[in-house]
Amino acid sequence: VAQAPALPTGFELPLEPRLPRIGSIDAVALEERAASLAKRSIKKDAKVWALELAIRCTDLTTLEGADTPGKVAALSSKAIRPDPGDPSVPSVAAVCVYPNLVPTARERLEGTGIKVAAVATGFPSGQYPTPLKVADVRSAIELGAQEIDMVIDRGAFLSGRYAKVYDEVVKTKEACGDVHLKVILETGELGTYDNVRRATLLAIAGGADFVKTSTGKINPAATLPVALCMLEAVRDVHEETGRRIGFKAAGGVRQAKQAIQHLILVHETLGPDWLTPDLYRLGASSLLNDILMQLRKEKTGVYQSPDYFTLD
Amino acid sequence: MADLDHTQDRAPVPKDWLYAPAPESTDIVRLQERYGFFIGGEWAEPSQTYVTISPSTEEPLAEVGEGTPEDVDRAVAAARAAFENGWSSLPGAERAKYMFRIARILQERAREFAVLESMNGGKPIKESRDVDVPLAAAHFFYYAGWADKLEYAFPNRRPRPVGVAGQIIPWNFPLLMLAWKVAPALACGNTVVLKPAETTPLTALLFCDVLRQAELPPGVVNIVTGDGRTGAALVEHPGVDKIAFTGSTEVGKEIQRRLAGTGKKLTLELGGKAANIVFDDCALDQAVEGIVNGIYFNQGHVCCAGSRLFVQESIYEPIVDKLKQRLETLRVGDPLDKNTDVGAINSKMQLDRIRELVEAGKEEGAQIYQPSCELPEKGYWFVPTVFTNVAQSYRIAQEEIFGPVLSVLTFRTPDEAVEKANNTPYGLSAGVWTEKGSRILWMAQRLRAGVVWANTFNRFDPTSPFGGYKESGFGREGGLHGLEPYLRFDDSEAWGG
Numbered sequence: 001v002a003q004a005p006a007l008p009t010g011f012e013l014p015l016e017p018r019l020p021r022i023g024s025i026d027a028v029a030l031e032e033r034a035a036s037l038a039k040r041s042i043k044k045d046a047k048v049w050a051l052e053l054a055i056r057c058t059d060l061t062t063l064e065g066a067d068t069p070g071k072v073a074a075l076s077s078k079a080i081r082p083d084p085g086d087p088s089v090p091s092v093a094a095v096c097v098y099p100n101l102v103p104t105a106r107e108r109l110e111g112t113g114i115k116v117a118a119v120a121t122g123f124p125s126g127q128y129p130t131p132l133k134v135a136d137v138r139s140a141i142e143l144g145a146q147e148i149d150m151v152i153d154r155g156a157f158l159s160g161r162y163a164k165v166y167d168e169v170v171k172t173k174e175a176c177g178d179v180h181l182k183v184i185l186e187t188g189e190l191g192t193y194d195n196v197r198r199a200t201l202l203a204i205a206g207g208a209d210f211v212k213t214s215t216g217k218i219n220p221a222a223t224l225p226v227a228l229c230m231l232e233a234v235r236d237v238h239e240e241t242g243r244r245i246g247f248k249a250a251g252g253v254r255q256a257k258q259a260i261q262h263l264i265l266v267h268e269t270l271g272p273d274w275l276t277p278d279l280y281r282l283g284a285s286s287l288l289n290d291i292l293m294q295l296r297k298e299k300t301g302v303y304q305s306p307d308y309f310t311l312d
Numbered sequence: 313m314a315d316l317d318h319t320q321d322r323a324p325v326p327k328d329w330l331y332a333p334a335p336e337s338t339d340i341v342r343l344q345e346r347y348g349f350f351i352g353g354e355w356a357e358p359s360q361t362y363v364t365i366s367p368s369t370e371e372p373l374a375e376v377g378e379g380t381p382e383d384v385d386r387a388v389a390a391a392r393a394a395f396e397n398g399w400s401s402l403p404g405a406e407r408a409k410y411m412f413r414i415a416r417i418l419q420e421r422a423r424e425f426a427v428l429e430s431m432n433g434g435k436p437i438k439e440s441r442d443v444d445v446p447l448a449a450a451h452f453f454y455y456a457g458w459a460d461k462l463e464y465a466f467p468n469r470r471p472r473p474v475g476v477a478g479q480i481i482p483w484n485f486p487l488l489m490l491a492w493k494v495a496p497a498l499a500c501g502n503t504v505v506l507k508p509a510e511t512t513p514l515t516a517l518l519f520c521d522v523l524r525q526a527e528l529p530p531g532v533v534n535i536v537t538g539d540g541r542t543g544a545a546l547v548e549h550p551g552v553d554k555i556a557f558t559g560s561t562e563v564g565k566e567i568q569r570r571l572a573g574t575g576k577k578l579t580l581e582l583g584g585k586a587a588n589i590v591f592d593d594c595a596l597d598q599a600v601e602g603i604v605n606g607i608y609f610n611q612g613h614v615c616c617a618g619s620r621l622f623v624q625e626s627i628y629e630p631i632v633d634k635l636k637q638r639l640e641t642l643r644v645g646d647p648l649d650k651n652t653d654v655g656a657i658n659s660k661m662q663l664d665r666i667r668e669l670v671e672a673g674k675e676e677g678a679q680i681y682q683p684s685c686e687l688p689e690k691g692y693w694f695v696p697t698v699f700t701n702v703a704q705s706y707r708i709a710q711e712e713i714f715g716p717v718l719s720v721l722t723f724r725t726p727d728e729a730v731e732k733a734n735n736t737p738y739g740l741s742a743g744v745w746t747e748k749g750s751r752i753l754w755m756a757q758r759l760r761a762g763v764v765w766a767n768t769f770n771r772f773d774p775t776s777p778f779g780g781y782k783e784s785g786f787g788r789e790g791g792l793h794g795l796e797p798y799l800r801f802d803d804s805e806a807w808g809g
Contacts, residue, residue, distance in 0.1 A: 024747050026767050029598035039438060041334035041650040049329060232597045239633070263329075268641045272328045 022201060023236075025193035025229055034224035037268060038261045044298075047260070051295045053275060054259040055082060058092040059117060059248065059283045062312075063124075063216060069104040072097055074312045076108035083292045084310070086299070092288070093277035094147060098123075099140040106144040117182070118145035121172060124186070124215035126151040130168055137175040147180040148172070151215060152199060154189045162202060169206025182210035182248055182281075187226045188218040196226055200233040210246035216283065221251025227262055231269040238270070247274070250283025256294040259287060331643075334650045336437045341428045343514070346375040349383055349537065350520040352390035353530025358383065362539075364513055367434035368647050368656035368691040376513050379538035381545040384505070387534040388551040391476040391503040394531030400473045400501045404460030411456035411498055413526040418449040418491075421522065425515055429487055430647040432514040434656030434692070435610050437648050447772055448491035451790075454774035455495035458795060462500065465792055469801040473501030474577060475553030477798065478546040481516075482559045483509035483658050484613040484714075490516055492789045493556050494533060495774075500798035502554070505534045507546055509559075511659045513537040544570075552576060556797065558615070561712075561738075561783050579787025579797045581615065581779055583712040584740030586761065587733030588618030588769060589723070592627045594745035598767070600634045603718070606743060606769035608642060608654055608696050612716040613662070615784075616741035618769050620709055621720045622729055628722055632700060635720075639683040642696050646688070654716060657692040666694050666715035673699050673708035678719070704732060712738070726751065730758045739781030743769045762788070 042050055060079045062071060076095050083089040094115035095105045105116045118140040122128035128136075137148055150172050156164040173181050183203035187196050200211050211230055214221035227249050234245045247270075249262050259282055266274050274280050289309045297303050348355045358377025365372050377383070399407070418425065422445045429440040462471045477497045481489040486508060497504050508516035516535050523533055536542060540563070547555055547567050554577040557567055561582040571578050588606050590599050606618025623631050647655035657663045674680055678699040687693040694715055702709050702719040709719045723729040733742055742761040744752050756764040762779045765771060772778065777793035779785060787797045 024593075024595045026595035026598035026747075029595065029601055029767065033598070033601050039442075039650070040331065042331060043334050044332040046330060046332040053329075267329055275329060 022198055025197050027193050027225075030193055030229055031225045034228045034265065037228075037264050038224055040261075040264045042260050042264070048295065048298050050260045050263050051256060051291050051298070052090055054256070054263060054282060054291055055092055055288065056090045057277045057280050057282050058288060059094045059096045059250070059281045060092045060288060061096040061216065061250070061283050061285050063096070063098060063119060067098060067101055069101065071312065072101040072104045073108050076105050076114075078288070078310060078312050079109065079114050080112050082288055083295070085308070086296070089292065089295065093281055096149060096283060099136070099143055099145065102140060102143040102145045115146045115180075116144060117147035117149055118143070119149045119151075119215075120145075121150040121168070123149070123151050123184075124217040126153045127155060130171065133168060134171050134175050137172050141176070141179055145179065147182060148176050149182045149184055149212060151184045151186060152203065154186055157190070157195070157199060162198070165199070166202050166206045169203055169208060173207030180209050181207065182212045182246075183208040184212045184215055184250070185230075186215055186218055187213050188220045193225065193229045196229045197233050200230045201237070204233070204237050204243070204245050208245065210248050210281065212248035212250055212281075212283070214251035216251035219252065222249035222253055222262070224261060224265060228265050228269065231265060235270055244273075244279060246279040246281065248281035248283055253282060253284050254286050254290065256287070256291045259284075259291060331651050333646070335646060335648045336427055336430075336650060338427055338431065338648065340424045341431065343374050347377060347513070347517045347537070349377050349379060349387065350517070350523075350533075350535040351383075351387045351531075352393070352534065353524070356383070356386065364432060364511065366431050366691075367511070367658055368688070370690050370692075373432060373514060376517065376537045379507065379536040379542035379545070383536050384542060384545040384549055387505045387536045388476055388478075388546075388549050390531040390534050391505050392551055394529060395473070395475055395503040399503055399529060399532050402501070404462060404499075404501075407498060407501060408456040408459035410526055410528050411452050411459060411495065414522055414528070415449045415452035415456060417522045417525050418445065418452065422446065422449070425487055425518065427648065428518055429515050430655065433483065433486055433512045434647050434658055436652040436655040437650055438652070439610060444485055444488045447774070448488045451488075451491040451495045451774045455499040455794075458792075459499040462795065462799065465795060466799065466801060469803060471500070471795075471799040471801055474798055474800055475502060476551060477502045477504050477554045477556060478549065478552040479504055479506045480543045480546065480555070480557045480559065481506065481508055482615075483512040484610060484615070486512040487515040487519065489558055490519060493558075496789070496794045497556075497798050498532065500795055502798050503532050503534075505536060505546060505552070507536055507538060507543050510537075510539040547571065554578070554797065556787075557581070564785060577797060579779075579789070580785035581787070581789060582740075582783060582785040583714075583738055584615045584617070584780065584784050585620055585710065585712050585736045585738045586616055586618045586741040586743065587620045587622055587729075587736075587759070588743040589622045589729045589733060589745065589755065590624060590627070590631060591726075591744070591746035591748070591751065592624040593747050594767070595747060596627070596630060596634065599745040600631065600638055602743065602745060602767070602769045603631075603635060604638055604642070607718040608716050609770050611654055611657055611694070613658055613714055614770060615712075615714075616763060616770065616778075617714075618741075618743050619713060619718060620733075620736075621718055622723050622732060623720060624729075625722045625724055632698075632720060635698060636681055636683070639681075639696055639698065642683065642685070644685050644687060644693065644695065654696055657694050657715065660692055662714065663692040663694060666713055666717060669708055669711060669713045669715075670697060670717055673702070673706060673717075673719070676703075676706045676708070678702045678706060678708060704735060710736065726755065730755065734758075734760045737783040740779075740784035741765065
């Protein structure tokens with residue numbers, strides 16, 4: 001398969017039991033369904049439940065050239081106790097950083113159960129030779145990364161070299177071993193929902209534990225229709241093979257309201273089983289404070305100034 | 313919330329996410345205890361009344377008039393007077409001004425109308441809010457635009473109004489059907505006597521308030537509530553020039569019999585048993601959404617509902633599996649809750665009819681599937697239902713159920729799909745699901761249905777004509793075609809039309 005030049009129509013991925021047919025996506029209907037789910041009205045205890053779940057599923061992220069050990073240490077502290085004023089607020093699922101900052105995060109998060117994820121494989125572009133990408137993954141793991149967020153090679157994908165994309169996922173998964181692998185599709189660069197679906201199935205066939213929408217560097221990122229499209233692919237894989245693949249929405253989710261809409265998509269597409277940090281993640285940085293603000297409002301009845309919530 | 317799961321090392325996690333009730337407030341609706349008839353711009357006292365209820369709670373909402381032949385006579389006289397005394401000779405642009413006003417007021421009062429529609433009819437608030445009311449306003453906007461352009465719509469045919477239009481509308485889209493009927497009639501310079509459905513008169517009565525607000529001249533629109541007898545009096549009234557009816561095929565046939573030889577113009581929009589045809593190259597998940605929307609939209613109380621699902625045999629299993637899964641997430645309950653997908657059945661009578669046909673389906677040997685969902689104790693409810701193993705000869709594949717009940721059949725080739733789809737006395741609508749453009753056109757040419765939707769279903773727009781073939785009726789509503797039934801032309805004069 002690795003040598004196959006392209007994925008012809010009706011191509012079946014080499015899995016046993018086999019993956020569902022690739023199929024196609026009707027963009028209008030997909031967007032309509034996503035929009036109608038976004039109109040769900042979530043109130044009171046259902047809202048508090050969703051907000052706390054969103055925190056428990058958050059991959060608190062900083063991916064800047066200017067990241068320093070100090071910044072990452074502060075972020076890690078926030079990951080453990082997002083709202084110092086309210087100990088009932090849960091910790092996040094993971095902290096996501098560049099490989100060089102993994103040791104700092106590991107040190108601060110020791111014993112908390114919060115995972116440290118590293119982006120790798122030439123993040124965010126993925127435009128590097130395959131051996132370098134694999135080496136990137138290995139060194140991130142050596143530095144202590146417990147989860148790897150890889151990017152697919154969109155250049156290869158868009159030029160029809162699906163086999164190369166598949167091959168790199170397979171090699172990355174090999175390098176990961178037991179380390180949790182999330183595959184970033186960078187849907188904002190894929191152009192069509194058909195491509196998003198293809199890339200999702202390709203990543204899953206290659207061994208992804210999670211499929212993830214975006215790097216956060218490109219707009220649009222985790223839009224609701226893109227999330228729905230990927231969730232439906234995950235559902236098809238589960239139906240056909242029994243494999244449970246996780247999903248991570250990353251990029252562009254900044255408000256608590258959007259986070260709830262994403263959770264509704266998961267709830268009504270894959271069901272309550274997927275509403276756990278083991279199978280669902282929200283990659284975000286500024287989202288957390290908005291959730292905290294909304295939670296405080298639900299609990300006290302009034303909004304508080306942003307000054308009451310720490311930056312990181 | 314549900315039971316707690318303590319297996320995780322962090323905070324305890326409830327297992328399921330139960331959406332808290334999110335009901336739309338009814339405070340915005342001020343109902344009178346008793347309504348009369350709206351005749352000549354005034355409220356007329358009824359001699360007899362009946363009580364209209366909310367089908368989701370069975371609670372009474374208001375007392376409304378039961379129109380007698382005398383009431384109908386007064387309404388027709390008022391309509392005639394308004395027609396003669398100015399409305400028919402008003403320049404089109406002036407008529408349009410009133411209609412634009414009506415449209416804008418409907419938009420301004422949209423929430424009020426949406427809430428009342430859901431209270432009286434049982435449909436989910438998200439549908440009355442996002443579909444019924446905005447579309448009703450859109451119809452007035454659209455036909456207001458035609459009012460001064462009739463000469464251009466029908467060049468060299470000298471279009472003139474027909475006179476007094478008697479309009480009888482159904483209970484499934486009370487306000488929207490009112491707009492479908494009233495808007496083209498007014499645009500063409502006719503006056504109207506409208507009879508709302510017996511079970512859902514309230515939005516039509518609230519609409520009278522809009523007419524007054526818009527300062528529409530008295531008598532141009534008159535509304536007489538009542539049951540079938542009121543409708544019959546309207547049909548038979550000699551002062552009515554045109555009848556427009558939307559409802560059951562049975563009543564439609566009766567109206568046509570009674571009008572034979574009277575010279576009254578007639579349009580009928582009757583029942584349907586639409587085929588929703590799913591090919592193996594469709595986008596599966598989106599097709600499933602379309603199937604759900606096709607049959608469970610408005611509890612299946614839709615004349616063009618996609619009640620016969622034809623699935624190509626090669627994808628029968630995934631489609632049926634996905635459909636069943638999707639049904640589990642349908643939220644049935646309080647129509648006023650913003651998260652409700654399927655509301656209450658409109659009336660006890662309709663519920664009995666649905667039950668009867670579903671029983672017949674079981675007896676005939678079809679396999680029934682219903683999702684697990686709890687129904688409220690009071691009110692009229694029916695669980696969204698799918699029948700598989702359905703044969704073309706079963707009653708559930710032949711008769712219009714007008715409820716949330718889907719019959720699944722299969723086909724092997726496009727020819728077979730067309731043949732089976734057309735094998736019905738009805739011909740209102742059809743749906744085709746395929747990613748292949750050429751096949752959509754091939755199918756649309758061969759399906760005997762007034763509307764063929766491609767990769768969508770139950771989509772309405774004022775610019776698009778809607779109407780049936782065969783026993784689904786004749787005449788079109790919407791679009792340029794929708795003007796014709798409300799106009800006389802030079803060329804039709806010779807034929808006594």
